[in-house]
Amino acid sequence: MLASNDSTFSQLYWGLTGRTGSFRCTAYSDEGFLTRGYATTSFNPASQRAWQHSAAATSSPDQSDSALRREAELAASAPSKTKSDGTIGIRWYKHVGVEETEDSTFHVTLDGKRLPSPARRPLVLPTKELALAIAAEWEWQDKKSIRPFTMPLMKLASTATDLVPLQRNAIVDNLMKYFRTSDAVCVRDPGEGRLKRKQAEIWDPLLDWMQQELGVRPVTSGSIFGAEQPPEVVRTVQELLHRKSDFRLAAVDALASSAHSLVIALAVSRGHLGPRKALEAVRVEEDHQMEEWGLVEGGHDLDIADTKVRIAAPSLFLRLLDE
Secondary structure (H helix, E strand, C coil), X not given: CEXXXXXXXXXXXXXXXXXXXXXXXXXXXXXXXXXXXXXXXXXXXXXXXXXXXHHHCCCCCCCCHHHHHHHHHHHHHCCCCCCCCCCCCCCXXXXXXXXXXXXXXXXXXXXXXXXXXXXXXXXXXXXXXXXXXXXXXXXXXXXXXXXXXXXXXXHXXXXXXXXXXXXXXXXXXXXXXXXXXXXXXXXXXXXXXXXXXXXXXXXXXXXXXXHHHHCCCCCCECCCCCCXXXXXXXXXXXXXXXXXXXHHHHHHHHHHHHHCCHHHHHHHHCCCCCHHHHHHHHCHHHHHHHHHHCCCCCCHHHHHHHHHHHHHHHHHHHHHHXX
């Protein structure tokens, strides 16, 4: 069992592992998605690479940037040992704990040893709430197997630790590349039908929020070439991304990738959108298709479940950073 007497843990544990449907974290209030579907919806297997390294790893001394880069690249490119059922091996530990350091940061411990990142760097977590949530993911692993696809918070923390410090500029450049012309919120249906009206109803308030929050409003377009953003909009958003911490940038990158929109990702990261409203904004066009043609079982329903997890996990990650 997890070595913690903090009552916060029981809330996080029961909600994250899906043993009940009544999970309510302070950050989530009534927006919680993390019920049983959380543990059964899998991520892309390609995103599970390098997890096998964390099993036998122990915390290592500080390394040079070049050495850290080699470790991160090696871990990221290592062939996956994931089995066909999505697991990577037996659970080798018995006890999960959370340890606070003198500088008020936190570590997850397995049998008393600090859990490292996949690249064998110290996994230093900024808040106790996030440490407890990640500890819950490790605690809930089956005795016979470890299932990376049920550990999205661990994945985000590992990304923030191993990859963001080494690829920060590339991550920001990639986000800006698509924001400049292809943000889903800014690319509208060229017609005058129900879809365009629905896009305006749900997406225009996000652009209004950006105007109020950041002082700039992205432009929209129905062109097949996308919506070219003005230089002042690009500059403001780019500066905002560069100011974000490694942990927050990792979450924003994950949200933008899942939502196909940096606008939605920023609205979630700054507390303007909760998971449910974010999901509604992400699925405007898909929901329109379902209204027009009906739901395809084994297609639309699985996509909705998968998108819920991909939006809910980084949303919760960001809220736990604020605790």
